[in-house]
Amino acid sequence: MSTWRKLLRDPQAAVTGSILILIFAAGLSTPLLAQHGPNESDLSMVNAPAGTPGYLLGADESGRDILSRLLHSINTSAVSALIGTGVALAVGVSAGLVGGYFGARTRAIAEWAFNLVMTFPGLLLLILLMPVTGGDYRYTMLIFGVLLSPGIYRIVRNLVLGVKNELYVDAARVSGLGNARILGRHVLSVVRGPIIIAAAFMMGASIATQSGLAFLGVGSKEIPSFGDMISSGFRNLYVAPTQFLWPSLLLGLITASLVLLGNALRDTLAGSRPQPAKVGQGQRAEVTPQPPAAADPEALLEIRDLTIAYPGPGGQPREVVRGATLAIHRGQTVGLVGESGSGKTQTAFAVLGVLPDEAVVTRGSIVFEGRELIGLSDSEMRPLRGKQIAYVPQEPMSNLDPSYTVGAQLVEGVRSALGISKSEAKTRVLALLERCGIADPERTFDSYPHQLSGGMAQRVLIAGAVASRPKLLIADEPTTALDVTVQAEILDLLRDLQAELNMAVLLVTHNFGVVADICERIAVMERGQIVESGDVLEVLRGPRHEYTRMLLDSILDHTAPIREASR
Numbered sequence: 106m107s108t109w110r111k112l113l114r115d116p117q118a119a120v121t122g123s124i125l126i127l128i129f130a131a132g133l134s135t136p137l138l139a140q141h142g143p144n145e146s147d148l149s150m151v152n153a154p155a156g157t158p159g160y161l162l163g164a165d166e167s168g169r170d171i172l173s174r175l176l177h178s179i180n181t182s183a184v185s186a187l188i189g190t191g192v193a194l195a196v197g198v199s200a201g202l203v204g205g206y207f208g209a210r211t212r213a214i215a216e217w218a219f220n221l222v223m224t225f226p227g228l229l230l231l232i233l234l235m236p237v238t239g240g241d242y243r244y245t246m247l248i249f250g251v252l253l254s255p256g257i258y259r260i261v262r263n264l265v266l267g268v269k270n271e272l273y274v275d276a277a278r279v280s281g282l283g284n285a286r287i288l289g290r291h292v293l294s295v296v297r298g299p300i301i302i303a304a305a306f307m308m309g310a311s312i313a314t315q316s317g318l319a320f321l322g323v324g325s326k327e328i329p330s331f332g333d334m335i336s337s338g339f340r341n342l343y344v345a346p347t348q349f350l351w352p353s354l355l356l357g358l359i360t361a362s363l364v365l366l367g368n369a370l371r372d373t374l375a376g377s378r379p380q381p382a383k384v385g386q387g388q389r390a391e392v393t394p395q396p397p398a399a400a401d402p403e404a405l406l407e408i409r410d411l412t413i414a415y416p417g418p419g420g421q422p423r424e425v426v427r428g429a430t431l432a433i434h435r436g437q438t439v440g441l442v443g444e445s446g447s448g449k450t451q452t453a454f455a456v457l458g459v460l461p462d463e464a465v466v467t468r469g470s471i472v473f474e475g476r477e478l479i480g481l482s483d484s485e486m487r488p489l490r491g492k493q494i495a496y497v498p499q500e501p502m503s504n505l506d507p508s509y510t511v512g513a514q515l516v517e518g519v520r521s522a523l524g525i526s527k528s529e530a531k532t533r534v535l536a537l538l539e540r541c542g543i544a545d546p547e548r549t550f551d552s553y554p555h556q557l558s559g560g561m562a563q564r565v566l567i568a569g570a571v572a573s574r575p576k577l578l579i580a581d582e583p584t585t586a587l588d589v590t591v592q593a594e595i596l597d598l599l600r601d602l603q604a605e606l607n608m609a610v611l612l613v614t615h616n617f618g619v620v621a622d623i624c625e626r627i628a629v630m631e632r633g634q635i636v637e638s639g640d641v642l643e644v645l646r647g648p649r650h651e652y653t654r655m656l657l658d659s660i661l662d663h664t665a666p667i668r669e670a671s672r
């Protein structure tokens with residue numbers, strides 16, 4: 106659906122947008138009426154008492170006169186908003202893109218210039234420059250736009266700095282796209298949401314500042330403005346209260362609509378407005394949890410008939426996991442294998458209780474140590490997650506926060522899992538790093554994630570995951586992002602830790618070699634269903650299901666995993 110159609114369907118955007126269009130259309134068409142139409146006389150001072158300056162209203166103004174001045178004030182506000190915001194965006198966005206994207210020297214120059222602008226006392230400067238601007242509100246708003254631009258510059262610069270080292274920006278660069286195309290296509294799309302919100306606020310601020318200056322009586326007396334109207338409304342408050350009421354209400358309505366429209370626009374552009382879940386009632390589980398009646402009394406984790414659905418494009422549920430059944434015993438390593446998109450990660454996420462909000466468990470149960478996990482709230486899952494059930498992700502780098510040292514992140518996790526002091530946690534983390542094969546634990550402890558190699562980062566995450574001696578470790582493609590030598594080392598580490606801690610491991614992978622290397626049992630997943638499971642050797646030597654055979658045949662040297670497995 107196009108962005109415009111989405112916006113029209115959004116009630117907040119549609120209502121506030123219509124209000125603003127109506128108000129501004131009425132205001133902006135007023136000069137034409139004033140020039141060519143019969144209302145020109147409305148702008149004269151015929152009704153104002155002698156000595157009333159500019160557009161100040163007399164106490165006996167007719168409703169038509171008030172309306173005419175309101176329309177002209179809207180016009181002034183619209184022009185103020187456009188000039189103030191336009192200048193702030195033009196200066197702030199272009200400097201932010203350049204300052205954030207290009208080298209430190211360009212950034213330092215931009216930074217210096219904007220810091221200088223920020224040292225000026227804004228409102229005072231606007232008043233002091235009145236002799237220069239000749240009281241013309243358009244020049245005043247132009248200067249106001251420059252004064253607003255540092256805020257925009259900082260927003261854009263920070264967003265650009267965050268995005269410019271993303272892998273997809275590197276990929277665009279490598280594919281030969283020029284800087285202008287990368288900035289326009291990849292970087293601008295990230296900054297536009299916050300800019301729209303800021304622009305809505307700035308439009309409101311421009312209108313409020315222009316009105317405020319007029320209220321103070323600073324600037325041209327010939328230009329109608331909400332400020333003038335409110336000022337004269339104050340003076341006539343007891344004899345003609347509507348003179349104060351209407352401009353105040355209209356000013357409030359315009360600024361509130363601008364901010365609400367900005368929010369709605371940002372949400373639509375970012376696609377972040379949560380849509381009501383169409384499957385079930387938007388709850389995590391649609392099933393009524395049954396009292397655990399484990400079919401396999403030995404099982405540490407037992408998944409039975411698990412079915413997970415997402416709302417499809419037409420609202421009908423789309424099942425991504427269908428009736429999956431799987432058991433893991435204490436200390437056992439089970440490989441969950443299948444092609445990309447077969448539902449392995451969704452199954453793992455369901456066990457961890459971290460499925461996205463729109464996912465619904467429509468059937469089945471997940472029993473961990475005799476306790477049903479389906480239907481548990483986040484606070485009920487928290488004592489299990491990261492402590493009894495730990496997780497090692499596929500992309501080690503994207504799971505470490507670049508702003509903190511490795512040590513700070515591990516200590517925080519260990520303290521929350523074990524409730525020990527900071528120094529005890531540090532000692533434990535250093536020992537764990539050493540146990541996980543990190544050559545210089547002290548140095549790694551003080552390093553930031555970008556200073557680590559992929560293999561080291563994965564060791565760090567494994568150290569963090571096993572710190573609480575979990576009963577179950579879920580490792581989601583833990584070696585996919587690593588080179589072959591490091592893959593083997595990480596698998597060795599997982600195997601050793603599993604034996605040492607007598608920990609059960611659910612290894613999510615698409616690689617039979619990895620399964621053959623460290624798993625005792627295997628479950629093969631195809632389009633959301635577990636189609637075959639059993640002892641690794643038996644399944645690899647004599648696959649019963651067509652899909653398993655097809656997967657095994659697709660391995661070039663399909664004897665390798667079996668040879669490995671029989672070691």
Ligand SMILES: Nc1ncnc2c1ncn2[C@@H]1O[C@H](COP(=O)(O)OP(=O)(O)OP(=O)(O)O)[C@@H](O)[C@H]1O
Pocket residue numbers: 415425443444445446447448449450451452461615
């Ligand atoms: N947030 C979501 N909304 C809708 N569908 C989703 C969402 N997340 C995942 N899916 C769908 O669920 C299905 C299973 O995805 P899942 O991530 O479990 O696959 P996978 O087997 O782990 O694949 P891979 O090995 O590539 O990670 C896919 O078809 C995917 O498109």
